[in-house]
Amino acid sequence: MRSDILDLIKNYRTISIIGMAKNVGKTTVLNYLISKARGIYTLGLTSIGRDGEEYDQVSFFPKPRIYVEESTLIATAKEALFRSDITKEIVGTTGIYTPMGEIIVARALSDGYVDLAGPSITKDLKRISEFLISIGADKVFIDGALNRKTQASPAVSEATILSTGAILSPDIEKTIGETVFTVKLLTVQKESDREVITKASKILENSNLGFIYEGGEYKTVEVLTAIDASKEIVENLNGAKYVVIRGVITDKLINDVMTSTDRYKGVVFLAEDATKLFIEEETFLKFQKAGGIFRVVFPINLICVTVNPISPTGYRYNGKEFLNRLREKLDLPVFDVMGGD
Amino acid sequence: MVIDIKFLTEKEREQVGFNYVISKLQVITPYGKEELKNARPYRREEREKLEREYEYVDLLKENLEKEKEIFFKILKPLFKIKDIRNSLKRCIEGKVLDEVEFYEIKIFALLSEELRLLIGRLNLDIEDIKLVSLTPVLDLLDPQKKRIATFYVYDEYSSNLKEIREKKREIERQIFAETDREKIEKLREKRLDIVALEQREELEVKKSLSRKLRKYVDLIKKNIKAIGRFDFLMAKAKLAIEYNGVKPTINDEIKILFEDVINPQVADILKTQERQFTPLTIELKSGTTVITGANMGGKTIALRTFALNLLLAMMGFFPFAKKVSFPMLDFIHFISEDLQSISRGLSSFGAEVMKLKEIIEDVKKGTGFVALDEIARGTNPEEGLYIVKAISKYLNGFSSMTVLATHYEGVIEDDMVHYQVVGLKNVNFEELRERIVIDEENSVKILQEHMDYRLERVDPNCEVPKDALNICRIFGLEREVIELAETYYRRRRGYEREQA
Known part of the structure; x- marks a missing residue:
């Protein structure tokens, strides 16, 4: 089973790994993939923004670090690069700046620990992935995040791996439920109508909110952010087939819409990508039952889920049970890279 | 850009299309942008420098057209040039540079070599853009002499470093081969000790490299300046090609000659409306030149065009004309209708007076160009006329070249030069009116099509054209109003004849 995960990524050049929460064991998965790729692929590594410090600020668990092989290419902010202990050859500067300095591309001339702090904008992430490939990376791994802080989306990668773990809750049922729902959100359908995608892209270019109507005409509405735009949504819903929303779609927004109108029946709420959906399961189900539809412009290709049955806070699940229960509930391969399954 | 307000204020520069x-301008490198930022009009005593600048732009322009292939090759390294000035500053201050800074300096040296060879092939005899060889810098930052665009603290810098790294690699091999977790942990700890040694030794190397590099900073700076100059000159030359710029002549006679001069901003706007800018020709001598002519005849555009092209020429750009000659100017002043006055709490007339005071002070001290666009239009016509007449007569006595656009009749004296917008002089009004009656929506457009924007030199006594009433007729203003106006015209004519 263990080698299967490498098999799964065989056909993709850019793979992002995103965690359901901190300490779910995402770095372990990344290290596992890196060790499996050793001698097979030249890897390129970067991350979406910066994912915490060496010690988790809240829980003070030492976090595992990423250990790479000689010849690996990394794209990381200058400050993070100098914290890495590989012997480093500078191969490029990017002109992309982060709070930790410009993102620098370096080649590891020795094995060692690296600290990743990549771009936080999708466009930059794409550029950097392409650059890493252009200078010789066979695969690019993107240490991703599933949070509101970064704009950059794992949707730019060709494949995505979701990491879940016992840290979510001491109650295994709750963890399984949350994981299954997250998978459901992440795999929300892509809008297939090309014309709609073209119009939606135009809306997203300049606005936070827009509508596409029955006849195909569309318009944008000026709002500061879509988060508080329920009033504008309700006002423009008449005859709309699509509501196009840039940025996060929150639970509150959907609830506000549902309590103000029932005209959203059969209307598609179109998000940029599934990581922008921050909605509770209950709200999601209520919305769907009432006839509301969620779709995305840029789909995420979720290829598998990895589990970590151990919580660094001191409890653990039965690894086999966790794995098997999730396998039952998901249509995706599920792996425990620590336990060896 | 910080340009003395003696050469138009920021707002006026915007207005004239500067x-x-x-x-x-297609300035590519940060150093070219620096040159642009520091660009300003040349001073009277810098005439030779300005003329040399024209020579350089001309050489570049010629070469751009002849050596297209080389210039195409030059673009690639030019686009890669980055700003390393901060690292150089740190180097001079005795700071220790980091790997990324060494990398950027090495890249600069490599690109600089590439540019040196390419620019060398152009056969340009321009001292400012001669690049020096940065071989010593490259030798320092590329001890393996591979001349590839990467950098690390090479083993070649220190045998000690080389040994440490060998140890590091050895232990990494052991870690990789080991399967026992505890043993791996032990090895990793051991590795960290070696990493600390490596980093300490790398720091020593970086210190020594920074120290050695300091000697070459001046050399690098010379190339920075040369690349910036080349970039800026090339941008000037390209602009001249794009808008048909011409190498101007600086004369000693105090006269300004424009042959077929244009204003790129206005020309580009007209182009989007499928219209063309009518090139203007004019000769201005010391003293006052008056432009009269039809409403909507482009007098304002003409003044802006002169001011723009003079300012550009004074800054070493090619003006956009067939031929340009002008003397060194100490100032360029421009009073135009939308002179910003509200902010100073003045009426537009009040603001004009303030500005006129400034102009007169400058005119007393030096020689420049003054454009006055319908001054005193905001006051009562009788007083307005006297003031304009007084100003033009007064300024006519100075060496500065003043050009004044006005509607007022009787401003021009025999010793002043008079130009007129050809305007609607040769238009058959009846025909024009009929066309507009049929196609009223496009009345403005049709009028513009018939308007002849050229300037022609006329006799100082030549009458100011009375196109206002014609335009009223063409646009179909209430007949009764026009008839009344005609009566007043006739009455005044009769009165004038009586007086005579």
């Missing part, structure tokens, strides 16, 4: 022209 900012537009600057936005069209």
